């Protein structure tokens with residue numbers, strides 16, 4: 001059964017901890033340094049919390065493609081982004097190369113962002129390989145995901161693990177480690193005792 005079905009999609013924006021997790025998405029979008037006219041891919045875009053930020057950054061001459069396997073999450077994103085013709089939403093599996101090529105439609109991407117999505121995927125390498133095929137050389141890449149909080153945030157670890165489990169994420173997956181190997185000029189940030197991890201770099 002789809003974990004991100006109708007009920008979850010309807011409540012997602014309220015219940016997903018945006019005061020915490022929004023910090024990572026805003027950091028990543030800023031660090032991508034998107035320019036007007038660029039094409040950016042949002043992997044596992046969900047209800048589209050990144051999409052307004054991305055669409056504003058690339059402007060009306062750019063393109064934002066949101067890819068997600070949940071039709072219900074995409075429906076929420078579609079509502080959020082109605083009247084923004086630069087945003088295109090595609091339903092499918094990001095680990096399926098044919099789906100990702102379809103999402104690219106007419107050209108490769110200047111940038112890709114994956115926020116709180118790769119840790120849900122059983123085979124991060126397969127997804128990253130599929131995504132890599134539609135990035136232009138030198139494309140910018142942002143990964144935002146979760147790890148166990150430590151230090152003065154360690155008390156929150158049981159809550160963080162439970163939240164990840166309920167969301168279908170593996171808190172110990174550390175998917176940025178797979179992606180980083182193919183990047184140069186990597187910049188990294190961590191917030192809330194390392195619970196929110198952000199990596200932004202340039203694809204080799």
Ligand SMILES: C[S@@+](CC[C@H](N)C(=O)[O-])C[C@H]1O[C@@H](n2cnc3c(N)ncnc32)[C@H](O)[C@@H]1O
Pocket residue numbers: 004016025043044045046047048049050067068069070073092093094095114115116117120121167
């Ligand atoms: C925790 S939500 C994150 C949504 C959004 N990126 C955000 O920052 O709010 C994870 C999303 O990833 C999507 N997802 C998980 N695995 C996927 C896959 N293999 N292909 C495409 N989307 C996937 C889910 O449907 C869900 O919408």
